[in-house]
Amino acid sequence: MSDRKGFTVWFTGLSGAGKSTLAEALSERMKTGALAHEILDGDVVRTNLSKGLGFSKEDRDTNIRRIGFVANLLTRHGVPVLTAAISPYKAIREECRAMIGDDKFVEVHVHAPVEVLIERDTKGLYKKAIAGEIKEFTGISDPYEEPENPHVRVRTHEQSIEESLEDIWNHLIERGFIPNAHSQSA
Numbered sequence: 001m002s003d004r005k006g007f008t009v010w011f012t013g014l015s016g017a018g019k020s021t022l023a024e025a026l027s028e029r030m031k032t033g034a035l036a037h038e039i040l041d042g043d044v045v046r047t048n049l050s051k052g053l054g055f056s057k058e059d060r061d062t063n064i065r066r067i068g069f070v071a072n073l074l075t076r077h078g079v080p081v082l083t084a085a086i087s088p089y090k091a092i093r094e095e096c097r098a099m100i101g102d103d104k105f106v107e108v109h110v111h112a113p114v115e116v117l118i119e120r121d122t123k124g125l126y127k128k129a130i131a132g133e134i135k136e137f138t139g140i141s142d143p144y145e146e147p148e149n150p151h152v153r154v155r156t157h158e159q160s161i162e163e164s165l166e167d168i169w170n171h172l173i174e175r176g177f178i179p180n181a182h183s184q185s186a
Contacts, residue, residue: 006075007177008100009168011084012093012147013110014139015125016117018156018164019084022110025165026082035178038074040067042085055136061092068096075104080177088138090145106175108168109150112157114139151175 009026011019023039030037042063046053049066053059064087071081087093097105117139118126129137136142147153152171154164172178 005104005177006078006080007104007106007172007175008071008075008081008083009106009108009172010071010087010093010096011082011108011110012087012150014112014114014117014144015086015137016120016122017110017112018154018161019086019110021161022108022154022156022164022168023082023084025161026168029165029169030080030178033178035080037080037082040071040081040083040085042067042083042087045070045085055142057089060088064089064092064096068092068099071096072100075100086138086144088142088144090147093147106152106168106171106177107147107150109147109153110164111146111153111155116157 009023011023013019020041020043023041027037027039045067046063049070050063053063064085067083067085067087071083074081087096093107097107112120118130121127125134125137126140128134129140138144152168154167156164159167169178173180
């Protein structure tokens with residue numbers, strides 16, 4: 001167990017793009033391979049660690065910084081971490097990357113066009129934001145700074161969950177974070 005590598009897979013993207021879905025799918029695959037890990041979902045962290053924060057830039061940065069702090073603690077103790085948070089601002093994502101360490105950080109941009117997300121709108125948030133009922137909504141009235149060079153970019157409007165998961169899984173194998181299928185069965 002002492003040779004376990006901690007790492008953080010940082011899922012970023014607009015609301016409804018599939019961050020949590022992909023984090024859960026990756027978690028299931030990791031469980032199948034008996035790879036212990038933790039998930040830090042943005043909605044769950046907001047409820048438990050960031051209660052009371054709003055959606056101003058300062059509050060969003062504080063929330064993401066808290067996720068990064070916890071991810072760093074776990075990662076440096078050999079625990080793989082999957083985060084799923086919009087994390088709209090490049091500077092705070094880069095701050096978290098620097099805190100965790102570039103050699104242990106995997107940025108996954110979960111992309112789908114806003115038009116597709118408005119159609120999906122499972123929570124009804126985009127409709128409320130467009131109607132002006134929700135202020136400071138990322139992608140509508142607040143900016144989202146897309147990663148320029150993420151380690152992995154998945155396009156959930158063009159790829160199935162399984163195809164997106166394969167892209168992420170293969171990257172993790174290439175980086176040496178998880179054993180490939182041959183060494184898992186040995």
